[in-house]
Structures are given as C-alpha cells and as structure tokens.
Amino acid sequence: MAEMVKVAVDAMGGDNAPLEIVKGAIDAVNECSNLKVFLVGREDDVNGALSGLTYDKERVQVVNATEVIEMAEPPVMAIRTKKDSSIVKGMYLVNHGECDAFVSAGSTGATLVGGQVIVGRVKGVDRAPLAPVIPTLNGASLLIDCGANVDAKAHHLVQFAKMGSIYMENIMNIKNPKVGILNIGAEEEKGNALVKETFPLLKNCPDINFVGSVEARDLPAGVADVVVCEAFAGNIALKMYEGTAKAMLSVLKKGFKANILSTIGAALALPSLKKSLKKFDIKQYGGAPLLGLKGLVVKTHGSAEAVEVKNSILQCVAFTEANISEKIRENLISE
Amino acid sequence: MAEMVKVAVDAMGGDNAPLEIVKGAIDAVNECSNLKVFLVGREDDVNGALSGLTYDKERVQVVNATEVIEMAEPPVMAIRTKKDSSIVKGMYLVNHGECDAFVSAGSTGATLVGGQVIVGRVKGVDRAPLAPVIPTLNGASLLIDCGANVDAKAHHLVQFAKMGSIYMENIMNIKNPKVGILNIGAEEEKGNALVKETFPLLKNCPDINFVGSVEARDLPAGVADVVVCEAFAGNIALKMYEGTAKAMLSVLKKGFKANILSTIGAALALPSLKKSLKKFDIKQYGGAPLLGLKGLVVKTHGSAEAVEVKNSILQCVAFTEANISEKIRENLISE
Numbered sequence: 001m002a003e004m005v006k007v008a009v010d011a012m013g014g015d016n017a018p019l020e021i022v023k024g025a026i027d028a029v030n031e032c033s034n035l036k037v038f039l040v041g042r043e044d045d046v047n048g049a050l051s052g053l054t055y056d057k058e059r060v061q062v063v064n065a066t067e068v069i070e071m072a073e074p075p076v077m078a079i080r081t082k083k084d085s086s087i088v089k090g091m092y093l094v095n096h097g098e099c100d101a102f103v104s105a106g107s108t109g110a111t112l113v114g115g116q117v118i119v120g121r122v123k124g125v126d127r128a129p130l131a132p133v134i135p136t137l138n139g140a141s142l143l144i145d146c147g148a149n150v151d152a153k154a155h156h157l158v159q160f161a162k163m164g165s166i167y168m169e170n171i172m173n174i175k176n177p178k179v180g181i182l183n184i185g186a187e188e189e190k191g192n193a194l195v196k197e198t199f200p201l202l203k204n205c206p207d208i209n210f211v212g213s214v215e216a217r218d219l220p221a222g223v224a225d226v227v228v229c230e231a232f233a234g235n236i237a238l239k240m241y242e243g244t245a246k247a248m249l250s251v252l253k254k255g256f257k258a259n260i261l262s263t264i265g266a267a268l269a270l271p272s273l274k275k276s277l278k279k280f281d282i283k284q285y286g287g288a289p290l291l292g293l294k295g296l297v298v299k300t301h302g303s304a305e306a307v308e309v310k311n312s313i314l315q316c317v318a319f320t321e322a323n324i325s326e327k328i329r330e331n332l333i334s335e
Numbered sequence: 336m337a338e339m340v341k342v343a344v345d346a347m348g349g350d351n352a353p354l355e356i357v358k359g360a361i362d363a364v365n366e367c368s369n370l371k372v373f374l375v376g377r378e379d380d381v382n383g384a385l386s387g388l389t390y391d392k393e394r395v396q397v398v399n400a401t402e403v404i405e406m407a408e409p410p411v412m413a414i415r416t417k418k419d420s421s422i423v424k425g426m427y428l429v430n431h432g433e434c435d436a437f438v439s440a441g442s443t444g445a446t447l448v449g450g451q452v453i454v455g456r457v458k459g460v461d462r463a464p465l466a467p468v469i470p471t472l473n474g475a476s477l478l479i480d481c482g483a484n485v486d487a488k489a490h491h492l493v494q495f496a497k498m499g500s501i502y503m504e505n506i507m508n509i510k511n512p513k514v515g516i517l518n519i520g521a522e523e524e525k526g527n528a529l530v531k532e533t534f535p536l537l538k539n540c541p542d543i544n545f546v547g548s549v550e551a552r553d554l555p556a557g558v559a560d561v562v563v564c565e566a567f568a569g570n571i572a573l574k575m576y577e578g579t580a581k582a583m584l585s586v587l588k589k590g591f592k593a594n595i596l597s598t599i600g601a602a603l604a605l606p607s608l609k610k611s612l613k614k615f616d617i618k619q620y621g622g623a624p625l626l627g628l629k630g631l632v633v634k635t636h637g638s639a640e641a642v643e644v645k646n647s648i649l650q651c652v653a654f655t656e657a658n659i660s661e662k663i664r665e666n667l668i669s670e
Binding site for chain 2: 072074109136137147150151182184187189191192193195215216217218219220221231232233235236237238239240241242243244245246247248250251252254255256258259261262264265266267268269270271272273274275276277279280
C-alpha cells in the first residue's frame with residue numbers, strides 16, 4: 001500500500017472559506033485513498049463545514065487555530081504576530097514533519113513569507129519561487145517565478161530553471177522539458193541587464209534543456225515547458241494572461257447577447273465552446289507551488305472553489321510521492 | 336485653411352510592403368485634405384504600387400531610397416551604415432524639418448534607434464518612450480514605455496507619466512487623464528525596487544493625476560488612462576495581451592467548428608461577435624508613437640495592412656496639429 005501523504009489545509013483562507021475549502025479537502029480524501037488532510041482553522045467553523053459530508057474520519061483531522069490572517073495585512077508582521085493563525089499553524093505542521101505539504105487560498109504574501117520563514121528552504125536553494133502551471137494551446141507551461149522574489153539575481157534564475165525542470169519532468173511527465181527565458185525579443189542580445197546576464201548561464205547549464213528566449217506573445221502557444229523569469233515580469237505576464245482572458249470572455253458574452261440571432265447561435269455553439277475554452281482554465285492544474293522548500297506549499301486562488309482546492313491537494317500528493325524536494329536538494333547541492 | 340501636415344512613410348517596411356503601405360498612405364491622403372505624404376523607398380517599387388491608384392499628385396511625393404533595413408539586422412549598426420535606407424532617409428526628412436512625422440512598419444529596433452539618434456529628443460526629455468494605445472473594456476489606455484528604454488530609472492518614468500498625460504489629453508481627448516503605475520499589487524509598499532522608488536515621485540508630481548498602482552490583471556478593464564512602466568515589463572504586458580487574445584481566438588474558432596450545431600451557432604452569432612471583438616482590435620488606434628522627439632515617429636505593426644497604415648498617418652496629423660512635441664517641451668523644460 002502506498003504511504004499516507006499528509007496535507008495541511010488552511011480552512012480559513014480565501015473568499016469561499018471555510019465551506020468550499022473543506023468541501024474540496026473532503027473531495028480529495030474521497031478520491032485518494034492514501035491522503036490524510038489536516039483542516040486548520042477555527043474549530044467550530046470547520047466542524048460546521050464538515051457536518052453533512054461523508055468521509056473516512058481516520059483521514060480527516062481538525063486542527064484548531066483561533067486567528068485568521070486577512071488579505072490586506074502586511075505579510076511579515078502577520079506571520080510574526082499571529083502565531084495562532086491557520087497559515088502559521090498549518091506551516092508549522094510541515095516544519096515539524098507532521099505534514100508533507102500545505103495548501104492555502106488565503107493571503108499570497110503571508111503564504112510566501114511563511115513558506116520561506118516557517119517551512120524553510122531545502123539546502124542549496126537560495127530563493128523559493130512561486131511557479132504556477134499555466135494552460136497553453138498545446139498543453140501547459142510552468143511560469144517560474146511569478147511573484148515570490150522580485151529583483152532576483154541571475155544565479156537565482158538558473159536555480160529556478162533547474163527546479164522548474166524537475167517539477168515538469170516528474171509532475172507533468174514531460175521528458176527533458178524545454179526551458180526558455182521570458183524576453184522582449186528572440187535574439188540573444190535582446191533583453192534587460194538581468195536577462196542578458198542570465199542567458200549565457202542558462203545556455204551553459206548542463207542540467208537543463210535550454211531553448212533560448214521566449215517572447216510573451218508566444219507564451220500562450222506553449223513554446224517552452226518551463227519559462228524562467230524574474231518575479232515582477234512573471235507576475236505581469238501571469239496577471240495579464242488572466243486579465244485578458246477575463247476581458248475577452250466578457251466581450252464575447254456581450255456579443256452573444258446582442259440580438260436574437262446571436263442568442264440562438266450562442267445556445268447552439270455554447271457546449272463545444274465551453275469544452276474548447278476549458279483548455280484555458282487556469283484552475284485545472286490546482287494552485288501555484290512554491291518550490292524549493294522542505295515541504296510543498298501551494299497557493300491556490302483567493303476565489304478558489306472546491307474543485308480547485310481538491311486539485312491543489314492532489315497536486316501535493318503527486319509532489320510528495322515523486323519526492324520532488326529531495327530531487328531538488330540533490331540537484332542543487334551538487335552545484 | 337489648415338496648415339499642410341507632412342508625413343514621411345517607410346514604403347519598404349513590414350510584411351506587406353510596399354503594396355499595403357502605399358495603399359494606406361494614399362487612403363490617408365484621400366481622407367485628409369491637409370496631408371502630404373512622402374513615400375520613401377525604392378522608386379520603381381513605390382511607383383509600381385502607386386500605379387492604378389487615384390490621388391492628388393500634389394500631395395504625394397516619392398523619395399528614392401535604395402537600401403532596406405531588414406527585421407533581423409542589429410539596429411545600431413543598420414542605422415549607422417545604411418544611409419540610403421528608407422528608415423534613415425525618412426527620419427532625416429523629419430530632422431531637416433521637411434516632414435513633421437515618420438511612420439514605419441519595419442524594424443522596431445531601427446525605428447527606435449533612428450528616432451533617438453536621427454530625429455532627436457525634445458529639449459528636457461531624457462528618454463523617448465514607445466507608447467502604444469491599447470484597447471480596454473471602457474475605451475483605451477496608453478501603455479508607456481513598451482520597449483524603447485529597458486532598465487530605465489525612476490525619473491524617466493516620471494517623464495513618461497507627463498508625456499503620456501499630454502498625449503491622452505490632446506489626442507484621445509481625455510480630460511485630466513488618470514495615471515497608474517504597472518505593479519504586482521495594489522498597495523503602495525508592493526513592487527520591485529524601481530516601482531517603490533517611482534511611486535512617491537509620481538504621487539508628488541503636481542502635473543499628473545496619479546491614481547496609484549495598476550495590476551496587470553486590471554489593465555484590460557481600463558482602470559487608468561496612462562499606465563507607466565519600465566520597457567521590459569511594459570513589453571511583456573503588451574505582448575501577453577496580444578498573445579492571449581490570439582490564442583483565445585484560435586481556441587474559439589476550433590470550438591465553433593467542433594460540430595454541426597456549433598457551426599450553425601457560429602454563423603448566427605458571428606456578426607455581433609465580430610462587432611463586439613472589434614473593441615479589442617489593437618490596430619484600430621494606428622501604431623505606437625515614440626514620444627518626446629522633435630517630430631513624431633510611429634511604429635506600426637510589421638503585419639500592418641492599409642487601414643492600420645492609414646490610421647498611423649492620420650495619428651501623425653492629429654499629433655502635429657495638437658502641437659504635442661511643443662507641449663512636451665514646455666512641460667518638461669520647466670522641471
């Protein structure tokens with residue numbers, strides 16, 4: 001029998017907490033027989049959300065945490081002072097080895113800070129990047145880093161490339177993943193100072209399959225499996241992806257509702273359109289992993305509903321079973 | 336009678352040169368009675384493209400240029416050595432005061448370099464930013480800088496904010512335009528070192544209407560009229576906008592063609608969908624102006640067809656008539 005994977009879940013984080021979070025966690029438990037979840041949050045609220053749900057009680061544990069870190073709180077201060085918050089307590093479960101991973105739909109800042117400070121980095125890792133898997137026309141790409149380390153240095157980006165390659169190879173089953181660097185032109189001499197410094201380092205790195213620059217325009221087409229970037233640029237790319245898709249959908253909806261013909265047309269076309277657009281649903285891959293930590297930390301969307309929470313938790317199972325943290329340690333320690 | 340505006344056009348630049356470029360120029364001449372165009376390029380090719388077109392011969396002049404700067408050529412070297420190219424010759428027409436503006440669908444790099452080196456900056460302007468107008472859900476925003484000055488400094492970004500405000504107020508008729516800074520969070524303490532340094536400078540700048548940080552996610556919704564950014568980040572945002580829109584349209588097309596019902600639905604809905612999506616056509620506003628120069632330089636898409644070329648030329652007329660370069664000089668010189 002496969003070993004039990006233990007995942008701590010921030011039951012209080014996100015717009016739909018605790019109901020959708022708890023529901024997603026239970027769905028994950030019911031889908032995966034070697035998973036145990038630790039629901040961290042206000043006991044009464046969590047138990048209330050659990051009532052009526054059917055699940056194996058041996059594999060669901062409620063951990064009381066009386067405080068909640070709000071979205072707008074300054075993250076460093078929140079992690080330091082709210083010792084009894086769901087994020088701090090959940091991360092300590094990983095730090096103490098009681099859990100393998102932690103999932104939160106709550107404050108991104110607090111999750112990033114807590115990951116670095118409480119869970120802690122794997123030996124050899126200088127910075128832990130936030131690395132969401134984004135859907136592309138021909139599959140998916142890992143965009144690494146999307147917000148954890150602004151103003152990172154060239155050698156950090158090289159570590160991101162290695163960690164990203166390990167993740168895509170083991171979790172997404174892509175052999176010898178293609179690594180590109182996010183840039184403003186295809187040629188080697190293009191870019192800002194950071195990209196120009198990083199490019200030759202990636203080119204000469206024997207552990208990765210470097211394919212050169214990736215222009216943002218080509219990112220949605222899926223030209224590379226791992227796209228390395230500094231966190232500011234990566235965050236702009238990711239948010240622009242989400243914002244443009246959202247704006248276009250709202251324009252389309254308006255177009256469909258414009259007149260009687262378009263409304264009928266919409267009704268006929270909608271089933272296959274929805275199927276087609278599902279490809280672009282950024283939520284299908286769960287949340288964004290924070291890589292290079294001693295246990296996995298996954299930041300899922302603040303607006304996450306049960307299915308995204310479930311996918312994020314199952315992502316933790318795959319990560320733990322593939323032993324990614326240890327693989328990262330082995331790869332980076334030999335630098 | 337309004338004064339004649341003279342626009343030099345790179346007849347050899349872009350994928351559809353010279354035919355579409357020449358056609359767009361002639362369309363502009365036929366639409367605007369106080370416009371004269373100078374078609375710069377290989378005389379025979381340009382005359383060939385002109386044959387069969389009807390226009391006022393007094394307001395169209397062919398300027399022979401025997402060389403062409405290719406897209407892949409290193410820009411600085413190309414500008415320096417190809418003295419008889421359409422880009423260099425066209426820009427000298429502006430430099431010598433024979434033309435008010437220059438439009439090219441050719442090499443972006445050469446156009447940016449030539450703008451700075453040949454046309455020259457207005458007194459007081461330290462960097463000339465590339466500033467496309469992008470469509471948003473509620474109108475349009477100026478994204479400044481999108482590629483001309485990577486690794487710019489905080490005080491350059493403040494100048495971009497001022498120039499962008501003048502442009503949007505005078506060309507797009509937006510009173511007291513809202514200026515935001517592209518950032519990775521809404522709060523003042525968010526951002527990379529450059530944004531943190533720039534934010535208070537913008538906040539304390541009396542000449543602009545600063546509204547704070549703009550997240551990339553909210554950019555397509557049109558939350559600010561002028562969005563200030565360093566060129567690397569701005570280029571990522573712009574290209575991600577174009578790339579995502581393109582990818583989504585290809586997914587939609589596939590969805591429409593999936594089965595017989597969706598095909599019928601598409602036929603019914605398409606007219607109003609197209610009308611709706613037209614809002615998002617980045618080409619409707621012409622090309623991207625390079626601001627802060629002694630004359631206007633407009634970089635239009637490499638794939639530009641006649642209508643985009645025409646819009647870019649008419650944009651030059653509006654710019655010249657509104658006396659933007661002089662307004663920028665007056666505003667920045669008083670710093």
